[in-house]
Amino acid sequence: MKKLHFTYEMQIEYSTEVSTCNFTIKCIPVDTLRQKIEDIKITLQPDVGYQWGKDGFNNTQIWGANFKPHTFFRYEIDGFATTELSNCEEDIDENLAMVFAHPHGLNVAGKAIRDFYIEKIKDINACTFDKATQIMKLLSQSFEYRTGSTQIDTYAEEAFEQGCGVCQDYAHILISLLHLAGIPARYVTGFIIGEGVSHAWVEFLDDNKWYGIDPANNKLVNDEYIKIGHGRDARDCMINRGIMHGGGLHTQSVNVRVKDTEKGL
Amino acid sequence: MKHLELLEHTDTVNELLARYGVKFGIYKNNVFKEQLFPFDAIPRIIEAEEYAYLERGLKQRVVALNAFLKDIYSKKQIVKDGVIPEDFIFASSGYMAECEGATPPKGIYSHISGIDLVKGKDDIWYILEDNLRVPSGASYPMIARELCRRASPETFKDLKIEDNRDYAKLLRRTFDNVNVGGHTVILTPGRYNAAYFEHSYLAEQTGAHLVNGSELVVKDDKLYFIAADGKLERVGAVYRRISDEYLDPMNFNPESLIGIPHIYDVFKKGNVALLNAPGNGVADDKGIYYFVPKMIKYYLGEEPILSNAPTYLPFYEDDMKYVLENFDNLVLKDVAEAGGYGVVFGNKMTKEQKESFVTLLKSEPRRFIAQEVIDFQDLDILEDGAPIPRKADLRAFVLTADEPLVWKSGLTRFSRNPDSFIVNSSQGGGFKDTWVLSR
Numbered sequence: 262m263k264k265l266h267f268t269y270e271m272q273i274e275y276s277t278e279v280s281t282c283n284f285t286i287k288c289i290p291v292d293t294l295r296q297k298i299e300d301i302k303i304t305l306q307p308d309v310g311y312q313w314g315k316d317g318f319n320n321t322q323i324w325g326a327n328f329k330p331h332t333f334f335r336y337e338i339d340g341f342a343t344t345e346l347s348n349c350e351e352d353i354d355e356n357l358a359m360v361f362a363h364p365h366g367l368n369v370a371g372k373a374i375r376d377f378y379i380e381k382i383k384d385i386n387a388c389t390f391d392k393a394t395q396i397m398k399l400l401s402q403s404f405e406y407r408t409g410s411t412q413i414d415t416y417a418e419e420a421f422e423q424g425c426g427v428c429q430d431y432a433h434i435l436i437s438l439l440h441l442a443g444i445p446a447r448y449v450t451g452f453i454i455g456e457g458v459s460h461a462w463v464e465f466l467d468d469n470k471w472y473g474i475d476p477a478n479n480k481l482v483n484d485e486y487i488k489i490g491h492g493r494d495a496r497d498c499m500i501n502r503g504i505m506h507g508g509g510l511h512t513q514s515v516n517v518r519v520k521d522t523e524k525g526l
Numbered sequence: 527m528k529h530l531e532l533l534e535h536t537d538t539v540n541e542l543l544a545r546y547g548v549k550f551g552i553y554k555n556n557v558f559k560e561q562l563f564p565f566d567a568i569p570r571i572i573e574a575e576e577y578a579y580l581e582r583g584l585k586q587r588v589v590a591l592n593a594f595l596k597d598i599y600s601k602k603q604i605v606k607d608g609v610i611p612e613d614f615i616f617a618s619s620g621y622m623a624e625c626e627g628a629t630p631p632k633g634i635y636s637h638i639s640g641i642d643l644v645k646g647k648d649d650i651w652y653i654l655e656d657n658l659r660v661p662s663g664a665s666y667p668m669i670a671r672e673l674c675r676r677a678s679p680e681t682f683k684d685l686k687i688e689d690n691r692d693y694a695k696l697l698r699r700t701f702d703n704v705n706v707g708g709h710t711v712i713l714t715p716g717r718y719n720a721a722y723f724e725h726s727y728l729a730e731q732t733g734a735h736l737v738n739g740s741e742l743v744v745k746d747d748k749l750y751f752i753a754a755d756g757k758l759e760r761v762g763a764v765y766r767r768i769s770d771e772y773l774d775p776m777n778f779n780p781e782s783l784i785g786i787p788h789i790y791d792v793f794k795k796g797n798v799a800l801l802n803a804p805g806n807g808v809a810d811d812k813g814i815y816y817f818v819p820k821m822i823k824y825y826l827g828e829e830p831i832l833s834n835a836p837t838y839l840p841f842y843e844d845d846m847k848y849v850l851e852n853f854d855n856l857v858l859k860d861v862a863e864a865g866g867y868g869v870v871f872g873n874k875m876t877k878e879q880k881e882s883f884v885t886l887l888k889s890e891p892r893r894f895i896a897q898e899v900i901d902f903q904d905l906d907i908l909e910d911g912a913p914i915p916r917k918a919d920l921r922a923f924v925l926t927a928d929e930p931l932v933w934k935s936g937l938t939r940f941s942r943n944p945d946s947f948i949v950n951s952s953q954g955g956g957f958k959d960t961w962v963l964s965r
Contacts, residue, residue, distance in 0.1 A: 312746065312747045312791065312795075314791050314794060317626035318626065319626075324776070324788060324791055328745075363616040364617070497623065504776065
């Protein structure tokens with residue numbers, strides 16, 4: 262268990278004026294069995310106000326619009342998370358569990374993933390938990406982390422064929438393999454301790470409980486992880502969604518900081 | 527035949543229809559073409575008693591389909607109880623996870639349902655498909671009736687026909703039932719849409735504003751119409767004639783330029799009604815069709831009044847076996863296609879085509895359904911002044927307002943090609959008025 266202080270900052274600058282902008286931000290960690298969130302502060306600049314909402318998977322989001330001409334948009338989400346209060350998340354919405362048992366969007370398996378499954382995974386005889394972690398291990402041995410080698414809409418199959426990708430691709434391929442093994446699995450976005458950008462990992466269902474595993478780091482999720490939300494694939498979990506009129510060239514930067522409050526890092 | 531007199535006015539009516547802009551836009555080889563939707567003056571006539579039977583069956587079906595949609599986007603009891611396999615829901619392109627947990631006003635998903643039927647040579651009506659997204663077509667028999675009455679008033683003097691011009695009233699009642707406060711608007715993608723005539727005609731007839739996406743805006747958590755003077759006026763219900771994926775670029779296809787950003791968020795808050803609700807595609811695909819009679823039993827505890835065409839799902843082993851053994855007698859349909867596309871007849875394939883189709887079928891059994899070819903009754907159409915028989919279907923419209931309402935008319939579409947069973951207007955067919963006798 263740790264108490265973590267997290268800050269997510271997003272800033273976007275436009276080369277010319279934007280007349281209207283609509284935004285949806287899905288970057289607000291909520292309480293689960295695993296984590297408790299306190300003192301959430303949301304700051305928007307320009308301060309145009311926002312609405313609260315939930316997406317189809319019950320993730321929290323804020324949304325709104327800026328109808329006044331502007332040349333930048335900045336926001337910050339800041340708060341504290343007490344993590345690893347439990348090693349799993351209860352399946353609070355059993356109705357959605359079956360949604361996560363089926364291939365969808367970016368995690369649909371193709372021939373390469375299927376062949377890998379048949380060759381390396383099909384005959385594994387183990388309980389769900391062990392099977393899932395073994396699949397993760399096998400994947401991390403056959404796939405390489407390489408920044409910039411994939412796009413935000415790269416399919417699991419494409420990434421697997423080329424043999425490298427980033428955390429998002431690891432997550433999609435692992436979900437794809439878990440589905441082939443008959444294990445419901447979902448895509449998770451969140452933060453990990455340190456400084457950088459947001460992270461993605463996987464949760465799988467075992468006996469009505471969701472366990473987090475991080476295929477990009479080949480390890481179980483622990484008290485250094487703060488979860489934002491989940492969906493079937495990365496498209497379901499986009500942190501920033503926006504549409505603007507005008508704006509010319511955009512320069513976007515994201516900065517995530519997660520510190521252990523005890524260590525004063 | 528008292529309506530014979532009317533037939534002499536066929537050309538006049540068609541000319542008037544053309545003048546009113548009753549056209550059907552289609553895309554062929556990526557080129558947009560507007561073509562007239564040919565009207566045939568010989569009406570389809572349905573006796574009062576027969577239609578009363580259809581009405582009971584149609585209401586029952588739509589009530590069950592609405593119950594199904596409500597269940598799928600919440601508890602999914604019908605799947606948990608094993609009545610419908612998960613594959614047919616969650617791997618279906620019509621299922622939209624975005625719609626989970628959103629309850630439309632009064633729990634109604636399909637306000638306007640277009641149910642396609644045919645009457646077999648055995649005198650039995652069969653349901654061909656359900657259209658619960660944005661079914662079109664009601665305006666054509668409406669305006670045709672209006673123009674026929676004008677061209678040949680004598681024809682209608684003594685006949686006891688249900689007046690189908692009340693569709694606008696039924697529609698208005700459907701809008702008002704779910705409107706959460708404010709204007710009702712009809713949202714059109716614009717004049718290049720296949721059914722633009724219908725959008726404008728229904729707006730005129732119901733008194734709803736006809737708008738495009740740029741005339742609506744979400745502010746705070748409500749939807750507004752931008753009036754000519756720039757003032758914002760609250761909208762309480764949107765009869766949207768654009769498909770789910772283009773409705774809201776913030777929630778669905780981000781590329782959409784014809785949608786309204788955040789309209790779905792406003793809907794989820796209960797601050798606007800959308801007719802029909804997004805997500806209905808899960809209930810009207812060809813794969814789920816097979817399960818509709820089971821839904822009726824499951825949700826209503828009743829026997830289905832109207833039958834499906836005998837359908838097989840190659841997904842089930844027994845059905846696959848049957849399909850392979852009886853291939854030549856069956857029509858095969860790709861569940862993801864619509865508008866008469868992706869439909870093939872077993873007996874019309876060459877040996878090679880058959881072989882490659884069977885390979886595809888075996889590798890993707892979930893993708894297809896197979897149906898017995900129903901030998902449906904021909905209706906006469908006029909060609910060069912003489913009646914000739916052609917295949918025809920009937921699209922019935924069922925509105926879900928404070929209670930289910932069946933419009934006492936419908937769109938009868940016919941194939942102009944004597945060898946074709948496909949009557950879709952996008953495939954060049956024509957239409958007839960549907961007369962329901964009032965006694």
